[in-house]
Amino acid sequence: MREVRREPGCELCDLTVPVVWQDEKLSVILVEDAAYPGFCRVIWREHVREMSDLSRDDRLLLNEAVHLVEEAVREVMAPLKVNVASLGNVVPHLHWHVIPRFADDAHFPAPVWAQAARQTDEAALAARRALLPDLAAAIAKRFNE
Amino acid sequence: MREVRREPGCELCDLTVPVVWQDEKLSVILVEDAAYPGFCRVIWREHVREMSDLSRDDRLLLNEAVHLVEEAVREVMAPLKVNVASLGNVVPHLHWHVIPRFADDAHFPAPVWAQAARQTDEAALAARRALLPDLAAAIAKRFNE
Numbered sequence: 001m002r003e004v005r006r007e008p009g010c011e012l013c014d015l016t017v018p019v020v021w022q023d024e025k026l027s028v029i030l031v032e033d034a035a036y037p038g039f040c041r042v043i044w045r046e047h048v049r050e051m052s053d054l055s056r057d058d059r060l061l062l063n064e065a066v067h068l069v070e071e072a073v074r075e076v077m078a079p080l081k082v083n084v085a086s087l088g089n090v091v092p093h094l095h096w097h098v099i100p101r102f103a104d105d106a107h108f109p110a111p112v113w114a115q116a117a118r119q120t121d122e123a124a125l126a127a128r129r130a131l132l133p134d135l136a137a138a139i140a141k142r143f144n145e
Numbered sequence: 146m147r148e149v150r151r152e153p154g155c156e157l158c159d160l161t162v163p164v165v166w167q168d169e170k171l172s173v174i175l176v177e178d179a180a181y182p183g184f185c186r187v188i189w190r191e192h193v194r195e196m197s198d199l200s201r202d203d204r205l206l207l208n209e210a211v212h213l214v215e216e217a218v219r220e221v222m223a224p225l226k227v228n229v230a231s232l233g234n235v236v237p238h239l240h241w242h243v244i245p246r247f248a249d250d251a252h253f254p255a256p257v258w259a260q261a262a263r264q265t266d267e268a269a270l271a272a273r274r275a276l277l278p279d280l281a282a283a284i285a286k287r288f289n290e
Binding site for chain 1: 194195196197204205208212215216219226227228229230231232233234235237246253254255256258259260
């Protein structure tokens with residue numbers, strides 16, 4: 001069996017947060033972001049830098065995983081828009097952000113990495129946070145089908 | 146033949162900029178961004194909001210197109226990192242950003258949508274701009290293969 005490449009000190013090689021779903025290739029987590037309940041991350045388990053460093057099969061697998069998470073996010077969180085991004089400038093270990101966006105979120109319509117435009121009403125955030133168990137279940141269900 | 150959905154007033158339905166490559170499904174353009182030579186956009190031609198609104202075949206096609214652009218960007222621009230994102234909060238017409246990132250670019254390592262960290266040396270930008278004809282050719286070559 002081929003050895004999986006790991007990078008000492010890489011926080012995504014040594015994932016210490018709970019996962020919603022995981023297999024030998026990838027992990028799905030709910031990101032702890034107080035302003036963005038429902039923010040998910042799909043993390044490739046091997047220390048790979050870019051999508052185009054993956055084999056074709058692995059790339060299609062990761063694309064499909066991001067798609068399944070997007071579907072679950074839409075179903076449960078009912079966002080106004082979904083944002084999907086693979087950046088990795090700070091942690092160059094392949095991972096995707098899947099972010100449900102709402103008109104009242106902290107940055108809308110700017111990207112979540114821009115300067116915040118507002119503070120979202122705490123009751124709205126709490127209502128979204130209450131959906132997270134359903135989101136975790138919806139993700140797991142899609143990956144187990 | 147099914148009618149392609151268009152949205153009046155949508156700037157991505159009525160693309161007025163030159164395209165590097167185009168077929169009946171999608172367009173590839175080089176984005177005019179003085180700070181980011183090599184910034185490409187892959188635009189789905191039909192007015193569709195999310196990746197998960199596409200049929201499976203169309204989704205795979207668009208994923209593949211983004212991949213081909215990423216490959217061309219890496220080959221020609223030799224960036225430190227590639228950033229890939231589908232946001233669409235302002236223009237909710239499905240499109241992907243493919244952005245070559247460099248240690249000396251305006252925002253590195255932050256996303257390009259964050260506050261700028263510096264101004265890149267003009268000679269470095271000019272050297273990157275000089276690669277754009279090669280980038281356009283590399284993109285067209287991949288899509289024509």
